[in-house]
Amino acid sequence: MYDFELVKPKSVDEAVSALAAEDAQPLGGGQTLIPTMKQRLAAPAVLVSTHDIDGMKGVSTDGGVMTVGGATTHGTVAKEAASAFPGLAGLAAKIGDPAVRNRGTIGGSLANNDPAACYPAALLAAGGTVVTNAREIAADDFFEGMFTTALEEGELITVVKFNIPEKSNYQKFEQPASRFPLVGVFVAKHSDEVRVGVTGASEDGVFRWTEAEQALSSNFSAEAISGLTVSADGMIGDLHGTPDYRAHLVKVMTGRAVSAAE
Amino acid sequence: MSKISMTVNGKPASGEAEGRTLLVEFLRGELGLTGTHVGCDTSQCGACVVHVNGEAVKACTMFAGEADGAEVTTIEGMANPDGSLNAIQQAFQDHHGLQCGFCTPGMVMSAAALLKDNPKPSEAEVRDYLEGNICRCTGYHNIVKAIMAASGQDVTAIAAE
Ligand SMILES: Cc1cc2nc3c(=O)[nH]c(=O)nc-3n(C[C@H](O)[C@H](O)[C@H](O)COP(=O)(O)OP(=O)(O)OC[C@H]3O[C@@H](n4cnc5c(N)ncnc54)[C@H](O)[C@@H]3O)c2cc1C
Ligand code: FES
Ligand code: FES
Numbered sequence: 001m002y003d004f005e006l007v008k009p010k011s012v013d014e015a016v017s018a019l020a021a022e023d024a025q026p027l028g029g030g031q032t033l034i035p036t037m038k039q040r041l042a043a044p045a046v047l048v049s050t051h052d053i054d055g056m057k058g059v060s061t062d063g064g065v066m067t068v069g070g071a072t073t074h075g076t077v078a079k080e081a082a083s084a085f086p087g088l089a090g091l092a093a094k095i096g097d098p099a100v101r102n103r104g105t106i107g108g109s110l111a112n113n114d115p116a117a118c119y120p121a122a123l124l125a126a127g128g129t130v131v132t133n134a135r136e137i138a139a140d141d142f143f144e145g146m147f148t149t150a151l152e153e154g155e156l157i158t159v160v161k162f163n164i165p166e167k168s169n170y171q172k173f174e175q176p177a178s179r180f181p182l183v184g185v186f187v188a189k190h191s192d193e194v195r196v197g198v199t200g201a202s203e204d205g206v207f208r209w210t211e212a213e214q215a216l217s218s219n220f221s222a223e224a225i226s227g228l229t230v231s232a233d234g235m236i237g238d239l240h241g242t243p244d245y246r247a248h249l250v251k252v253m254t255g256r257a258v259s260a261a262e
Numbered sequence: 263m264s265k266i267s268m269t270v271n272g273k274p275a276s277g278e279a280e281g282r283t284l285l286v287e288f289l290r291g292e293l294g295l296t297g298t299h300v301g302c303d304t305s306q307c308g309a310c311v312v313h314v315n316g317e318a319v320k321a322c323t324m325f326a327g328e329a330d331g332a333e334v335t336t337i338e339g340m341a342n343p344d345g346s347l348n349a350i351q352q353a354f355q356d357h358h359g360l361q362c363g364f365c366t367p368g369m370v371m372s373a374a375a376l377l378k379d380n381p382k383p384s385e386a387e388v389r390d391y392l393e394g395n396i397c398r399c400t401g402y403h404n405i406v407k408a409i410m411a412a413s414g415q416d417v418t419a420i421a422a423e
Contacts (some may be wrong), residue, residue, distance in 0.1 A: 001282045003280050003281055003282045004281045005281050006281040006325055006328070008327075008328075008330075030324060030325070031305060031323060033303075033325045034284075034324070034325070035304055035305055035323065037282075038304070040302070043408075046327075047299055051328060086383075094325060095362070096393075096394065096395025097308070097393040097395075098318055098372070098376075098391055098393070098394060099311055099318045099319050099320045099372070099394050100305065100310065100320070100376065100394060102317040102318060102319050103319055103323070103324065127369070140363070148410040179393065179394070221319060
């Protein structure tokens, strides 16, 4: 790993000024970035840790919206979102393993937009907003293909807002070696629509399965999607599963999420 | 290089670290605490688990500078004050929860974190919690048994399958 300067600001303002330095980058929990730096796939000159910024931590609920600070760990979301938004808490509780959940943050996960990351599926399905130091970005406009988001260089996710669904559930078909999902599906039933976010499957990264959304909006049951098929075109194929297999899993996981939604 | 300080196993400790110095490198290289192991260096195996401010973390996936000012506990801090093995360590010995012992420091640190949150876990909860701790030798059964025993539960029914 190349050396860099570590800075630990206490406020968003201090972090934003530190991020203005050349080749500066935010450091969340480091659970993705540190392995990437070890492989020399990233070589920032300055890392700006979000860990000591109290204003970027914690979970709160107000009028059907859950607000999660960008530096909140997966472990904290698993605990603090449990009563108001069990679908999100259940997702967080299954990310990686306990030590990863004690460090990894929601902001880091969304900013990274790994094609198999869990949170992007929840944000797309719940709908909501990514709030940065500079602006608000709607969930549907945030993800731009694997490892790509609408974030500009030096832009910091300070808060993530979710519209709390009436019912929701996340089903993760785990790839046991990486502990990431091979396919993960988040189903959210809102009062006026159903939204389905799918991760792990597509070469374009997280996406909404709109056909299933329509079918489920008129009949929220696993049978409603039994007649649908998912095309294998553009699905990821690797040693863990073919595109056909992933396409099949999308439907199976969606059905399970609908049945388990609470 | 800059100087960083932390409380390690209840005692003040300080040393020099670069930005890129990992917590595990600082503990092993700078402080000489080689009980914390590096099995994979890729966040997969859990041999390097230590507690930072009471939470289990992988010391290979955290910078030493991030732990500046923190309370850190390593396997060297787990024995009883008189030097005898603590309940978890003793249970690993009694139930043959280790073979080569390479994974054991991380297993003990993860077990301690689990039992702090959940003093009487079920067998399934123990297995789930150990998801990030890999053992090449034991096949896990006796590790699970040891942790159940350390929590004061009857383990006669937990047979090696
Ligand atoms: C063994 C293992 C298993 C895992 N399993 C899963 C899994 O099942 N599901 C899953 O979703 N993830 C999984 N992960 C990834 C984990 O969730 C990471 O924590 C997460 O993807 C990145 O979050 P972080 O806080 O660690 O970010 P970092 O690694 O610190 O940063 C990642 C990227 O985000 C940027 N960044 C960080 N914070 C912000 C911010 N607030 N605003 C803007 N940019 C920011 C960084 O500059 C960097 O580019 C796993 C990781 C490991 C090591
Ligand atoms: S050495 Fe840290 S997880 Fe393997
Ligand atoms: S006892 Fe050898 S790796 Fe676990």
